[in-house]
Amino acid sequence: MKTKKNKLTVRNLKLWYGESEALHGIDLDIVSGKVTSLIGPSGCGKSTFLRCFNRMNDRIPNCRVEGEVLLEGHDIYAPDVDVVQLRSHVGMVFQKPNPFPKSIYENIAYAPRIHGMVDDGDDMDELVETALKRASIWDEVKDKLQQPGTALSGGQQQRLCIARTIAVQPDVILMDEPCSALDPIATAKIEELMDELKEDYTIVIVTHNMQQAARASDYTAYFYLGDLIEYGETQKVFTTPRDQRTEDYITGRFG
Amino acid sequence: MNQHTFKRFEDELNLLKSKTVSMGGLVEKAVRRSMKALMNYDQKRATKVIERDRAINALEVEIDEMTRSLLALRQPAASDLRLVIATIKIVTDLERCGDLAEGIAEYALKVHEHPHAHMDSLEVLSDRVLQQVKSALDAFTYDDVNAALQTIENDKRINKQYKAIERENLTYMLEDPRYISSGMMVAAISKNLERIGDHAVNISEMVIYKVKGHDVRHVDHATAERLVSGELDAE
Amino acid sequence: MAELMLKSALQSDARKRRRNRADRRFKWYGFTALVLAMAFLVFFFIDIIGKGLPAFQQAEMLVQVSYSEAVKDNYNLALDKISRKLVSRSWLRTIPMMLEDHPELVGTTSEEWVVTDYHIDQFLKGHEGHGLIEKDQKLVEKLCEEGKIKLAFNSGFFTHGDSKMPENAGILASAIGSVLVLLLTMLVAVPIGVMTAIYLEEFAPDNRFTQLIEVNINNLAAIPSILYGLLGLAIFINFMGVPRSSALAGGLTLALMTLPIIIIATRAALRAVPETIREAAYGLGASNLQTVWDHVLPLAKPGILTGAIIGLAQAMGETAPLLIVGMMAYIPEAPHSILEATTVLPAQVYTWSGESIRAFEERTAAGIMVLLAVLLSMNALAVRLRNRSETNW
Incomplete structure (x- = not known):
């Protein structure tokens, strides 16, 4: 068996919304250069868990986190960690495509500019082109870079958002149900893109679509009521799950 | 196990399983009847067995059709997926068994040409093989892993007995060259029975895959037992 | 059988008719309220515009103004006796000040259109209670025929501040x-x-x-x-x-x-x-x-x-x-x-x-x-x- 390198390590992660505990001590290793999908019924904590990786939960008042989340060995909840810096290492793509209501070019250039990665000009042009090419959307938008990103189709918008995320050259890309608003063709394009991107990035995706988890991910984690029930290679989880609750969920028996 | 949220899917899976079980019943009956026709020189019964093989073939086609549509329309996962996969394989084995039984029935049509053929040991072998087929099908019906393991283990005895018949048959043929044509018939029938036994083993292996998700083909029995009991991880 | 039931379900009975009537009634109430509101608004606009429009016109009179040293002390001397009574006093009062600013005008005379007294303005616009005495009414009518008094655009309304004289008051x-x-x-x-x-x-x-x-x-x-x-x-x-x-x-x-x-x-x-x-x-x-x-x-x-x-x-x-x-x-x-x-x-x-x-x-x-x-x-x-x-x- 090949040795796996862990990009993210989660140890005994607990999360509270006010008084109610939403995650009950999760232990999980996200393997580097792979796609890991988080599945489970609504309200099981998978999105909450995903948002622990870029501390998006910080924005929610009364949200408290305990335990460790290590990004290549560094605790991202350590007091000296700058959330802004963290988010440039851990990018995020959201459920609804949410390009800024600005030009396609500006959508990509915004984050590199605020992080001071390159100056406007030729360097920025090149970065924008690379990001758009990497997200397989360059050919569709190269003639209309100054048009608003919101004028694209849903699937294109989502790929634009992915391009926007990889423009900062993160280590990890988090995707929160990225295809739930897209048609099957657009979905297939995103899945194909994920497959290409995992060479360079570690991808964690939350999905309600089990076929998508099966198709697009290498590892699958099943969450239920704030617990990690089962975690393993996708092929294993989908043919021979170890836990009856996983079995019931992925076969559509839920009672 | 919980009920499927989608009732029609549940019904289809149940129907698939019951069709396969009833196909197994037909095959079992065909083997038993072909042997009975053989032993009793009953040409009428033999003809019936041959005719009924068509029903088995039709059932195979029907079940294949069902598995195809289940795969395409329902995208089964986990135990459902394993049931469908196992069914595809089991149905092929059953159909082969049906063909082998048909082959025996064809010999039953001509057995009166060999009045001196020694067929007592064939009867004992066929009883054993029928037992194997029955226990394999029971294991499938009740998801009984232990019965399936037992069936696989029992196949060794059938092989042993088949070897014995082969040797015995060879002795008769060496003693009396006129016996050679009868001997060849006995050899062919015993071969058919032994192969039916092998298919019963295949079915049992698929039952283990379906229930436990472990592939126990081509592993020794001790390893298979440890896999099934969960002592050994598949890797 | 099913067809019959469908047919009767599609037909209107008393209950459905009542429901439809209630619908129509409600629509009618809403429409009435709207018409009422519109009527108030229209009434308000007509009233305001009807009253306000005349204010954008103002009676003016062509007068002979003679600027002399004496005018500085008594502005009444700038005009002849008749016109003196008819023009706006607020304009008359400004003459000495104007002469202070423009001393070169002293000794000249000029013909000017000058804002009249508000009584004349009101009289020309036909308003009740203009308060112009009978004798002056005749005079004004005569001057009107001669073209010496007319209604002109009231630029003073936009160029003046408030005043106690209505003809001089502006915004x-x-x-x-x-x-x-x-x-x-x-x-x-x-x-x-x-x-x-x-x-x-x-x-x-x-x-x-x-x-x-x-x-x-x-x-x-x-x-x-x-x-x-x-x-x-x-x-x-x-x-x-x-x-x-x-x-x-x-x-x-x-x-x-x-x-x-x-x-x-x-x-x-x-x-x-x-x-x-x-x-x-x-x-x-x-x-x-x-x-x-x-x-x-x-x-x-x-x-x-x-x-x-x-x-x-x-x-x-x-x-x-x-x-x-x-x-x-x-x-x-x-x-x-x-x-x-x-x-x-x-x-x-x-x-x-x-x-x-x-x-x-x-x-x-x-x-x-x-x-x-x-x-x-x-x-x-x-x-x-x-x-x-x-x-x-």
């Missing part, structure tokens, strides 16, 4: 006052209001204290505006020593009144910006300030502008708080600084409406028309901005 002083007050209100209320709203909506923690503030702001928007006048009087005039009746006092007071409106409108505009945009920015590692400044504000800008304009339009039409800070006074001169006594358009309208001379009535109506025109164009601007804001994201 310039109050219009300048309004502009000054409004500018001050805008400069104070818009930045403070917008910043407050941004802080409350995007930065403030959601706790008891901010909730209390929120409730209070919502309540402030609903309290009678005259209370803001009292507050302004207490704070700005009595405590801070801002001169009474000044544009500064009025502007600050109106700013107080406008603040909650701007805050509420800005918060609504900020809340209308989809949360996904903020998430996108935060997800890319933008800071709080960058997120708000680069993404949220540009999207909320049209909404904020709309709110600000509506708030300012309301301030523009406000009279009650200004009454308290002393801006409801006879102030004929346009102010030269924000510390001088000033009046505003609605206050001017109010002052004229209280005048006893009938000729002020049409000027009141004309003032209302100007005020309405300004308010309507401000609202139109707000609507335009709102429509422009309806970009999809």
